[in-house]
Amino acid sequence: MTANSRIYLDHSATTPLDPKALRKMQPYFTEKFGNPASIHTYGQEALKAVDEAREAVAEFLDATNSEIFFTSGATEANNMVLRGTMEKRIEEGNHFITSKIEHPSILETARSLEKDGFMASYLPVDKEGRVSKESVQKAITKKTVLVSIMYANNEVGAIQPIKEIGKLIRKENKKRLKEGLPEIYFHVDAVQGINFLDCSVKRLRCHLLSLSGHKFYGPKGIGVLYKQEGVALKAQATGGHQERNVRAGTSNVPGIIGLAEALKIANKNREKSSAKVFELKKYLIQKIKDQIPNIKVNSPESDNKGLPNIANISFPGAEGESILLKLDFAGIAVSTGSACSSTSLEPSHVLLAQRLTFKEAHSSVRFSLGKHNTKKEINYLMKHLPKIIEDLRKMSPIK
Amino acid sequence: MYTKEVLAHFTNPKNMGKMKNPDGVGDVGNLRCGDIMKLYIKVKNDKIKDIKFETLGCAAAIATSSMITDLAKGKTLVEAKKISNKDVAVALKGLPSAKMHCSNLAADALANAIENYQKKKNKNGK
Ligand SMILES: Cc1ncc(COP(=O)(O)O)c(C=O)c1O
Ligand code: FES
Numbered sequence: 001m002t003a004n005s006r007i008y009l010d011h012s013a014t015t016p017l018d019p020k021a022l023r024k025m026q027p028y029f030t031e032k033f034g035n036p037a038s039i040h041t042y043g044q045e046a047l048k049a050v051d052e053a054r055e056a057v058a059e060f061l062d063a064t065n066s067e068i069f070f071t072s073g074a075t076e077a078n079n080m081v082l083r084g085t086m087e088k089r090i091e092e093g094n095h096f097i098t099s100k101i102e103h104p105s106i107l108e109t110a111r112s113l114e115k116d117g118f119m120a121s122y123l124p125v126d127k128e129g130r131v132s133k134e135s136v137q138k139a140i141t142k143k144t145v146l147v148s149i150m151y152a153n154n155e156v157g158a159i160q161p162i163k164e165i166g167k168l169i170r171k172e173n174k175k176r177l178k179e180g181l182p183e184i185y186f187h188v189d190a191v192q193g194i195n196f197l198d199c200s201v202k203r204l205r206c207h208l209l210s211l212s213g214h215k216f217y218g219p220k221g222i223g224v225l226y227k228q229e230g231v232a233l234k235a236q237a238t239g240g241h242q243e244r245n246v247r248a249g250t251s252n253v254p255g256i257i258g259l260a261e262a263l264k265i266a267n268k269n270r271e272k273s274s275a276k277v278f279e280l281k282k283y284l285i286q287k288i289k290d291q292i293p294n295i296k297v298n299s300p301e302s303d304n305k306g307l308p309n310i311a312n313i314s315f316p317g318a319e320g321e322s323i324l325l326k327l328d329f330a331g332i333a334v335s336t337g338s339a340c341s342s343t344s345l346e347p348s349h350v351l352l353a354q355r356l357t358f359k360e361a362h363s364s365v366r367f368s369l370g371k372h373n374t375k376k377e378i379n380y381l382m383k384h385l386p387k388i389i390e391d392l393r394k395m396s397p398i399k
Numbered sequence: 400m401y402t403k404e405v406l407a408h409f410t411n412p413k414n415m416g417k418m419k420n421p422d423g424v425g426d427v428g429n430l431r432c433g434d435i436m437k438l439y440i441k442v443k444n445d446k447i448k449d450i451k452f453e454t455l456g457c458a459a460a461i462a463t464s465s466m467i468t469d470l471a472k473g474k475t476l477v478e479a480k481k482i483s484n485k486d487v488a489v490a491l492k493g494l495p496s497a498k499m500h501c502s503n504l505a506a507d508a509l510a511n512a513i514e515n516y517q518k519k520k521n522k523n524g525k
Binding site: 317318319321322325329338339340341343345347358359362392394395396397398 | 406409410412415416426432433434435436437453454455456457458459460461497500
């Protein structure tokens with residue numbers, strides 16, 4: 001490891017663009033710059049590329065082209081789902097169910113909807129960060145019209161029982177149809193699952209799904225909303241007729257092309273790259289357990305409960321932001337759930353929902369691995385981490 | 400986000416560690432984010448002869464701890480009591496606005512340690 005090479009262990013935050021995806025995008029910035037809404041050849045050339053990308057996304061999700069809507073990212077897709085379905089169906093029901101560990105793009109939107117008079121239930125999680133199917137069942141009321149649960153959590157990697165919840169909702173909907181109750185839509189924020197998990201909307205049995213390009217080696221500022229045929233949603237961005245009146249605004253053509261290419265690559269390499277990062281994750285956790293006393297692993301360690309690439313670990317007695325900065329000085333990038341690193345000065349809502357103590361959340365570090373990470377890099381990390389933790393613990397007034 | 404001065408004190412904190420038989424101890428916690436700081440002083444002729452700190456917290460908390468010990472060392476108690484959180488922040492060439500509260504922690508710990516010393520002194524009737 002040379003002194004000036006850097007190691008990136010923050011793939012849940014974002015990933016580098018795949019060079020192949022970049023090459024596919026490039027012509028659409030320059031010579032093929034047309035607006036796909038235009039009728040002339042420039043426009044039609046861009047439209048054809050967008051259509052092909054849409055097809056690739058549809059294929060990946062096991063959906064049809066007309067069910068794919070491009071957005072500016074998962075934040076926008078999540079906003080469209082919550083606001084768009086709740087506002088559209090206000091006559092049918094005003095209640096929705098989500099969980100305490102969702103991404104802020106869901107939680108902040110949910111709180112804002114509550115202010116507008118909608119009713120929300122926030123499901124708890126167990127110690128491993130997982131929602132139970134039973135809690136979904138219990139939270140359903142006659143007024144429920146939407147359930148939104150993430151596929152895998154971005155801070156600890158806990159995989160949610162999406163297929164089971166999907167089954168439950170389908171069964172529930174059959175009953176509700178007979179009883180004249182409103183249908184419940186099921187939305188899945190699949191952002192963190194794309195690289196590793198089965199994303200067939202048929203098998204997940206979801207009505208809506210969000211994903212984001214930059215989490216699977218695609219570009220930033222582009223995402224997808226899958227919306228099953230017939231699902232009612234009020235457009236949030238109004239304007240032109242792009243994306244079949246669901247999302248107005250000139251299409252981000254290079255972004256769309258890059259996203260589709262990255263998705264194809266992710267799909268092709270899924271099994272191989274999952275197995276590889278899972279081996280590395282296990283190696284990392286074992287090294288930390290062996291070399292650093294008094295730590296706590298906050299991620300599920302088995303690969304059917306946790307993403308293969310996220311290891312969230314607490315080092316009580318050291319503070320997360322301090323650990324992060326000292327690792328950064330050594331050229332290693334990670335993230336933390338410490339209160340000190342958040343602008344609200346609240347520790348991670350996910351870790352608190354998992355009932356970690358304040359002290360544990362305060363000392364948490366998230367290592368999120370990617371397909372390019374190597375054992376050598378983990379060894380380099382382990383050359384620095386034990387000393388960093390030891391030094392910070394020495395500085396602390398509570399031993 | 401941090402100035403060079405903050406990073407320097409964070410990397411090489413001054414006067415860090417526990418003190419044996421201190422004359423005064425300041426013990427403060429930050430209710431907002433969970434950080435804690437302990438400050439020890441040794442006093443001679445109403446002057447701070449030695450000072451040490453222990454902190455569990457962010458880089459700003461560690462840097463302000465280090466800086467305040469630097470500022471207070473050698474000062475009379477009257478002078479040291481006047482060191483404010485702003486003085487610490489200025490000496491560090493500024494702190495991000497979200498981190499200003501960390502400097503309160505340091506200033507409070509120092510005031511707390513001096514108070515603790517004076518209380519003990521009065522009790523002993525010296
Ligand atoms: C689970 C989850 N949902 C939503 C988002 C938001 O995605 P985007 O950055 O595309 O807005 C992220 C990433 O930050 C995420 O991890
Ligand atoms: S002491 Fe927590 S933010 Fe600085």
